[in-house]
Amino acid sequence: DAMVIQNPRYQVTQFGKPVTLSCSQTLNHNVMYWYQQKSSQAPKLLFHYYDKDFNNEADTPDNFQSRRPNTSFCFLDIRSPGLGDAAMYLCATSRAGEWEKLFFGSGTQLSVL
Amino acid sequence: DQQVKQNSPSLSVQEGRISILNCDYTNSMFDYFLWYKKYPAEGPTFLISISSIKDKNEDGRFTVFLNKSAKHLSLHIVPSQPGDSAVYFCAASSKNRDDKIIFGKGTRLHILP
Known part of the structure; x- marks a missing residue:
């Protein structure tokens, strides 16, 4: 099945230690988004790519x-992760022309120690 | 500053009854509204949407109502089923804002047997 895959599901890093979260998609969608969601908060858009445009x-x-x-x-x-960066990070995609239908991955829960 | 507000963190409804989830927005530039549904350990999935030129959109058991003058929308689920237990996110967007989708904090719906 076509989907959006985020790895890992859980990521632990140390304060100040660089970390990379990954997202892949098999939907061939033009647009990819990164959202940050802290506990009991709304998902917040960090940035998105429209093709290669950031x-x-x-x-x-x-x-x-x-x-x-x-x-x-x-x-x-x-x-340089800080304690305040601990959150769920959600990757999403959409097809050009159907921007309202976001396809989300399951997310990566980041902990910062 | 929350532009999309879901003031009820949780809601419990008896199976078979109607579930009504409410959402308010503050930005009069929003012209497209969406509901997403999220199960535990999964990303949100698109459920239903409504354009500001309409006041109602129906899809099976799900109906979204929009009251532009009150800047209020609601999602009705009739009849409620156990599989409807999830977190529901209200979201909004404006074509003038590069199609950026703004989410609310979500309402957790519990369907009681």
Whole structure:
């Protein structure tokens, strides 16, 4: 089945130690998104790619970076994780023209020790 | 500053009865509204949407009502079934904002036997 896959399901890192979260998709969708969701909060958009065009949200900290080497893969890099970056990170995709239908992965729960 | 508000963190409804989930928004530029459903350990999945030119959209047991003057929308599930137990996210977007989707915090729906 076509899907959005996030690995790992749980990620533990140390304060200040760079960490990379990965997302892959078999849907061949143009758009890929990264959302951050803290406990009992709304998912918050960090950035998205429309094909290779990167769109950063104005309030996304510089600590968060992203890479999309090809259509299928997208990475979230946290350069120096702080305790406040502990959250669920959700990757999503959408097809151009059907932007409202996001297809989410199961998420990566990041813990920062 | 929450632009999409779901003021009920949780809701319990008897199986077979109607579930009504409410959502308020503050941004009058929003012109498209969505509901997503999330099961534990899974990513949210698209459920139903409504454009601001409509006041009702129905899909099987799910109906979304939009009251633009009150900046309020609701999701009705009739009849409620055990498989409807999940977290429901209300979301909104505007074509003038690069199709960015803003989510609410979610409402956890429990369907009681």
